[in-house]
Amino acid sequence: MNTLLSDSAPTPAGGNSLGQTLTIRGGRPLVGRVDVKGAKNLATKAMVASLLGETASILRDVPEISDVHVVRSLLEVHGVEVTELEDGVLKLDPSGAVSANFEEIDAHAGASRIPILFCGPLLHLLHQAFIPDLGGCRIGDRPIDFHLDALRSFGAIVEKQPSGIRLSAPNGLHGANIELPYPSVGATEQVLLTAVRAKGTTELRNAAIEPEIMDLIAVLQKMGAIISYEPNRVIFIEGVESLRGYDHRSIFDRNEAASWACAALATDGDIFVAGAKQQEMLTFLNVFRKVGGDFDIAEDGIRFRRGGALKPVTVETDVHPGFMTDWQQPLIVALTQAEGESIVHETVYENRLGFTRALVQMGADIVVHPEGIANSDRRVPRRALEQAAVINGPTPLHAADVVVPDLRGGYSYVIAALAAEGESTVRNIGIIRRGYEKFLEKLTALGADFDVTD
Ligand code: EPZ
Numbered sequence: 375m376n377t378l379l380s381d382s383a384p385t386p387a388g389g390n391s392l393g394q395t396l397t398i399r400g401g402r403p404l405v406g407r408v409d410v411k412g413a414k415n416l417a418t419k420a421m422v423a424s425l426l427g428e429t430a431s432i433l434r435d436v437p438e439i440s441d442v443h444v445v446r447s448l449l450e451v452h453g454v455e456v457t458e459l460e461d462g463v464l465k466l467d468p469s470g471a472v473s474a475n476f477e478e479i480d481a482h483a484g485a486s487r488i489p490i491l492f493c494g495p496l497l498h499l500l501h502q503a504f505i506p507d508l509g510g511c512r513i514g515d516r517p518i519d520f521h522l523d524a525l526r527s528f529g530a531i532v533e534k535q536p537s538g539i540r541l542s543a544p545n546g547l548h549g550a551n552i553e554l555p556y557p558s559v560g561a562t563e564q565v566l567l568t569a570v571r572a573k574g575t576t577e578l579r580n581a582a583i584e585p586e587i588m589d590l591i592a593v594l595q596k597m598g599a600i601i602s603y604e605p606n607r608v609i610f611i612e613g614v615e616s617l618r619g620y621d622h623r624s625i626f627d628r629n630e631a632a633s634w635a636c637a638a639l640a641t642d643g644d645i646f647v648a649g650a651k652q653q654e655m656l657t658f659l660n661v662f663r664k665v666g667g668d669f670d671i672a673e674d675g676i677r678f679r680r681g682g683a684l685k686p687v688t689v690e691t692d693v694h695p696g697f698m699t700d701w702q703q704p705l706i707v708a709l710t711q712a713e714g715e716s717i718v719h720e721t722v723y724e725n726r727l728g729f730t731r732a733l734v735q736m737g738a739d740i741v742v743h744p745e746g747i748a749n750s751d752r753r754v755p756r757r758a759l760e761q762a763a764v765i766n767g768p769t770p771l772h773a774a775d776v777v778v779p780d781l782r783g784g785y786s787y788v789i790a791a792l793a794a795e796g797e798s799t800v801r802n803i804g805i806i807r808r809g810y811e812k813f814l815e816k817l818t819a820l821g822a823d824f825d826v827t828d
Pocket residue numbers: 414415487488511514515516517518519520521522556557558559560561582629698699700722723724781782809
């Protein structure tokens with residue numbers, strides 16, 4: 375029987391629950407139903423967007439995850455009143471927004487990457503902003519040069535300081551012509567959140583177009599923004615004088631849905647992911663089927679299970695509509711059980727395959743090529759910083775003692791331990807709460823056998 379600590383208790387930024395440890399008895403398939411709520415990578419941005427409105431906003435399907443708590447806390451130190459109207463429904467009232475003091479903001483340093491997106495809204499509201507050093511998963515350098523270049527294009531004065539970034543816009547912000555060197559999700563959000571209230575028109579080229587970006591555009595349009603999405607990754611934004619609050623239900627979390635699908639493959643399970651939708655997961659579903667997975671699309675979700683022996687695949691991560699980089703880590707766990715050689719080209723981040731070392735410790739046969747692998751039938755342009763993993767299977771996984779490195783890597787360790795024979799120890803599981811709501815409760819509902827200790 376699993377001894378659960380309260381999984382829904384909010385995890386204060388960097389709270390001590392990062393130290394929690396799972397003891398997992400593996401070798402059992404995960405079977406049952408999980409409910410996936412709103413996307414971590416939209417809900418947090420929509421919360422920031424509420425700062426731009428002159429009236430209160432309502433955000434629905436907000437997941438109970440620590441990334442949301444960090445953004446809520448940062449909004450509150452800026453005087454935004456955030457109240458939970460009911461489970462998963464937040465009311466965000468920016469009418470009392472004020473400058474926050476350095477200490478309060480700095481308390482959030484290192485907790486997430488979202489604070490960088492406060493720049494535009496705070497500059498419009500207060501003509502100044504201070505952004506603490508960012509956190510987020512250690513899957514690469516995670517530079518913010520695209521963000522700072524964009525803000526300067528809008529007329530902001532940007533000073534990088536040892537403790538964070540100080541910005542000012544004494545004369546307000548004006549429209550800009552911006553071409554991103556890479557379709558960066560965060561930089562695209564930075565431009566959207568700044569351009570909507572800038573004086574004049576902004577043209578953004580080489581923009582990210584992930585479903586979460588389109589959902590953020592929907593949120594801003596509800597607020598009164600004028601944003602046109604053109605062909606070939608071009609987005610035009612006509613700045614407006616003022617915006618009002620929105621009422622929005624977040625898009626579902628594609629990353630969590632894909633993670634549970636890979637868990638079904640890895641443990642030979644059968645998982646119904648309520649809330650998952652086919653349209654936003656087309657590319658994932660193609661790979662899932664090629665690996666030997668079987669899925670049924672229902673009105674209210676998707677059922678994922680193995681369709682027989684798992685088969686090897688070659689996957690290149692890419693920006694949308696390609697195979698998302700966030701999906702590759704749980705997929706690699708499943709590929710350790712496929713019969714043959716699989717290759718995963720990680721083209722988005724320069725260090726997102728380090729997590730495989732612990733899988734090798736558990737018996738997997740994975741070789742990481744730090745400089746990537748050149749091969750003829752590439753569909754995604756090779757990037758200088760890309761890496762590749764070659765996975766040979768099937769290899770039986772055995773128990774190990776591992777430490778969670780990052781959000782998706784940590785999730786991957788848990789499903790690897792669930793697929794492995796024996797009793798594994800997975801440490802620092804608090805990081806997983808950044809992006810997976812009620813994670814331990816869901817594992818219990820799926821029949822996982824584990825204990826939690828502080
Ligand atoms: C968002 O990160 C997501 N996080 C990531 O999900 C996701 O992996 C990523 O988009 C790609 O889809 C959130 O939305 C909070 P990027 P972001 O800017 O915006 C380089 C998860 O597991 N780059 O699209 O930080 C960067 O180094 C997380 O939920 C610059 O060089 O990603 C990377 O190589 C992990 N300079 C590439 O672009 C910049 O100024 C893509 O980064 C910005 C980015």
